[in-house]
Amino acid sequence: MIGALLIILFSTKDVWAPDNINGLILLYNGDIETGSIVRVEEYNLLAYAIQTTLTQTVLEI
Numbered sequence: 001m002i003g004a005l006l007i008i009l010f011s012t013k014d015v016w017a018p019d020n021i022n023g024l025i026l027l028y029n030g031d032i033e034t035g036s037i038v039r040v041e042e043y044n045l046l047a048y049a050i051q052t053t054l055t056q057t058v059l060e061i
Contacts, residue, residue: 016055023054032057 026032036049038059047059 019055023056026052026057027054 032038032049032052034049034052038047038049038057039045040047045059045061047061049057050060051058
């Protein structure tokens with residue numbers, strides 16, 4: 001059972017590993033915290049950060 005889980009984790013690491021690494025960097029540096037105002041130029045978006053976790057940042061427009 002553990003071997004099967006390890007195979008699944010290893011074969012899907014290209015999907016989840018970069019997101020987790022980027023999330024750790026954001027959380028460690030404190031670049032985006034709850035209450036931060038975030039500007040995303042590519043989408044012409046100015047939003048308010050509601051929640052920041054390891055894998056996602058929830059924004060409110």
